[in-house]
Amino acid sequence: MYSIGVDIGGTGIKAGIVDCKGKIIYRDQCKTDVEGGFDKIISDINIMVRKLISDNHIDKNEIKSIGFGVPSFINKQGKVTCVNLKWHEVEFVSKLKEVFSEFNVFAENDATVAALAENKYGSMNNSNISVLITLGTGVGGGIIINGKPFVGAHGMGSEIGHVVIGENIYDCNCGNNGCFETFCSATALIKYTQIILKDYDKNSIIRDMCENDLSKIDAKMIFDAYRQEDYLAKEVIIRFKKYLAIGIAGIVNTIDPDIIAIGGGLSKSSDIILQDLKEMVRNHILYKNEDFADIVVATLGNDAGIIGASLLN
Structure with a gap:
C-alpha cells in the first residue's frame, strides 16, 4: 500500500507517492497559481495527483490515503485563511473530500506534518x-x-x-x-x-x-x-x-x-x-x-x- 503526500507552499506545490517505509518513490510539482484563486489551485492539485498515479501505473486501490500540508491554521470546520495564498475562510477540507471522493483525505498545518515526518523517519525519530x-x-x-x-x-x-x-x-x-x-x-x-x-x-x-x-x-x-x-x-x-x-x-x-x-x-x-x-x-x-x-x-x-x-x- 502507498500514501500520497501533498505539500502546498506559497510559490510551489509538491506531491509524492510514499511507500510504507517513508520513501518517496514518485514525485511531481507545479507552480502555486495564487492569482488564479482557490479553485484553480485545487484543480491543479487534482490534475497533478491523478497524473502522478496514472503515469506510474499505480492502482487507486493501492492508495490508502492522501494527506495535505497547508501553510495555515485549519479550523474545526475545515476552513482555511492564508494570507500568502490569498485565501479567506475557504472550504479547504470539504473541497478536497469532494475532489478526491474515492480516497481517504486528511489535512494539517505544513509545519506540523513536517514535524510528523521528522519524528517518524528523521532527526526526532x-x-x-x-x-x-x-x-x-x-x-x-x-x-x-x-x-x-x-x-x-x-x-x-x-x-x-x-x-x-x-x-x-x-x-x-x-x-x-x-x-x-x-x-x-x-x-x-x-x-x-x-x-x-x-x-x-x-x-x-x-x-x-x-x-x-x-x-x-x-x-x-x-x-x-x-x-x-x-x-x-x-x-x-x-x-x-x-x-x-x-x-x-x-x-x-x-x-x-x-x-x-x-x-x-x-x-x-x-x-x-x-x-x-x-x-x-x-x-x-x-x-x-x-x-x-x-x-x-x-x-x-x-x-x-x-x-x-x-x-x-
Missing part, C-alpha cells in the same frame, strides 16, 4: 515528545506527542512563531509586537541588518555583498559575512541567537520535550546556529542544573512536507 522549529521566511512549529501531532483544543496549537518573546522594532504581520518570528526568521535577520545599515554608516562587508543595494540582502549573505568575522553580521547573529534561546527555553519550560529539531532554510547554517545554543538556552530555563531537550538539526529537508502529509490518518 520515535521520541515521545518532540518539537520541530522551522526557521525560514517566518518561524513555524510542530509538536509531536507519542507519535501524534498536537494541535490543541481548537486546532490552533503549535503556533510557535507567534509566541511573544520580547519587544521588537517592528510589528509582526499578525498585528502583535514581539513574536518569535520577528526575531528569528530570515525576514527578521534581513530587516534588522537593513535598519542598521540604513541608520548607521557602518563599514560592513555586507554592503559589498549586496552592491550597496540593501534590498538585495538575504540571510545567506549575513551568515557568510559572520563566517568572515564581519562585526555587523556578528551583532545581528548574536541578537538572533539570543532570542532563539529565549524562545526555545519557553518551549522547554512549557512541555519539556525529549528533542527539538531546527529546520527551514536557515538550518543550512546549523554550524553557526547550534554552536553554544544549548548553553544559551540553559540560562533561561527554570531548572538550570537538570538535563533538558537535545537540540539538533532536522534531516529530511524539503521532503519532510510530502512524507509528513502522507502519514496523516
